[in-house]
Amino acid sequence: MIDVATLPKAELHLHIEGTLEPESIFEMAERNGVRLAYPSVGALRAEYAFSDLQSFLNLYYAGVTVLRTERDFHDMAVAYLRRASAQNVKHAEIFFDPQSHTSRGVPLETVVEGLWSALRESESHFGMTTKLIMCFLRDLSAASAMETLESALPYRDRIVAVGLDSAERQNPPSKFELVFDRARAEGFLTVAHAGEEGPPAYVWEALDILKVSRVDHGIRSLEDARLVDRLRRMKMPLTVCPLSNVRLHVVEGLAHHPLKAMLDLGLLATVNSDDPAYFGGYVNENYAESVRALALSDDDVVTLAKNGFHASFLDDAAKRRHLTAIDAVRALEVQPLAPAPPL
Numbered sequence: 001m002i003d004v005a006t007l008p009k010a011e012l013h014l015h016i017e018g019t020l021e022p023e024s025i026f027e028m029a030e031r032n033g034v035r036l037a038y039p040s041v042g043a044l045r046a047e048y049a050f051s052d053l054q055s056f057l058n059l060y061y062a063g064v065t066v067l068r069t070e071r072d073f074h075d076m077a078v079a080y081l082r083r084a085s086a087q088n089v090k091h092a093e094i095f096f097d098p099q100s101h102t103s104r105g106v107p108l109e110t111v112v113e114g115l116w117s118a119l120r121e122s123e124s125h126f127g128m129t130t131k132l133i134m135c136f137l138r139d140l141s142a143a144s145a146m147e148t149l150e151s152a153l154p155y156r157d158r159i160v161a162v163g164l165d166s167a168e169r170q171n172p173p174s175k176f177e178l179v180f181d182r183a184r185a186e187g188f189l190t191v192a193h194a195g196e197e198g199p200p201a202y203v204w205e206a207l208d209i210l211k212v213s214r215v216d217h218g219i220r221s222l223e224d225a226r227l228v229d230r231l232r233r234m235k236m237p238l239t240v241c242p243l244s245n246v247r248l249h250v251v252e253g254l255a256h257h258p259l260k261a262m263l264d265l266g267l268l269a270t271v272n273s274d275d276p277a278y279f280g281g282y283v284n285e286n287y288a289e290s291v292r293a294l295a296l297s298d299d300d301v302v303t304l305a306k307n308g309f310h311a312s313f314l315d316d317a318a319k320r321r322h323l324t325a326i327d328a329v330r331a332l333e334v335q336p337l338a339p340a341p342p343l
């Protein structure tokens with residue numbers, strides 16, 4: 001059986017604020033004089049039992065309040081890069097939520113400079129390439145998203161795409177039509193969370209109205225056969241996050257997760273960790289636990305790893321290099337043991 005840890009991987013659905021481990025939350029709270037509602041790391045971790053997306057978001061937004069300075073954003077990103085590179089992640093496209101910081105008086109410049117100071121050295125320090133994706137919080141207004149987009153224009157060379165996250169129910173992609181029109185006109189690619197808790201109709205809107213290059217999650221697409229057909233024919237990538245879906249009760253357990261069905265339907269599914277500090281695993285754990293629960297074959301695992309690079313915003317030459325590297329690992333795995341030479 002192929003060892004997922006040996007495969008080069010891309011991670012395309014990762015909220016950098018969701019990588020803040022409880023220990024870092026306490027460390028940053030201490031150095032920034034932020035009072036936390038929890039007396040200890042253990043007490044905070046004990047709260048990580050979520051009933052749905054909103055119950056998680058409540059804690060996630062409480063966690064980000066410790067991030068105040070460029071150094072905080074830098075340290076958070078470095079900690080993720082260190083962990084991801086140790087798991088053989090070779091490329092990461094990283095979400096950040098500017099409104100969760102600017103609403104607390106932290107300037108966008110602090111956020112972007114802090115993250116960028118870590119990401120610009122990711123290749124030399126960690127052997128990983130990276131890209132940044134700026135997400136709008138869909139439970140806030142379209143006007144707030146537009147204002148955020150305009151304030152990010154000076155950083156457009158550092159941000160490859162805009163995305164849409166936070167509470168999905170009652171906040172359809174169509175609410176952000178004009179913001180995404182403007183973002184595309186300014187040269188940004190677009191992605192959106194859709195079909196995590198929301199209905200297949202939200203995935204249609206993400207495709208038709210926001211003109212996304214990838215759908216984040218998208219697992220509820222399987223409820224609509226016509227949508228599945230459209231996604232397959234478009235080769236639309238879906239950035240699936242199995243452990244997140246289990247922890248947020250979007251599925252009834254990993255054995256019921258649609259990841260295997262998505263592959264069998266010919267969808268371009270990828271495996272990612274979403275908010276690994278909260279959901280019990282980084283990318284390798286997402287792969288390994290899915291392999292166990294869904295009896296994924298070696299071919300499935302290789303397909304998922306390759307899909308990650310196909311679905312990335314890397315150029316074709318870089319994609320080809322990574323795909324060739326996956327083939328090389330696969331070839332080593334399937335090579336029969338050479339017979340021992342005669343004594």
Ligand code: ADE
Pocket residue numbers: 015018053060165166167168193196244274275
């Ligand atoms: N923000 C951070 N993680 C998220 C998720 N899984 N869904 C929506 N918004 C998020």
Ligand code: ZN
Pocket residue numbers: 013015165193216274
């Ligand atoms: Zn997400």
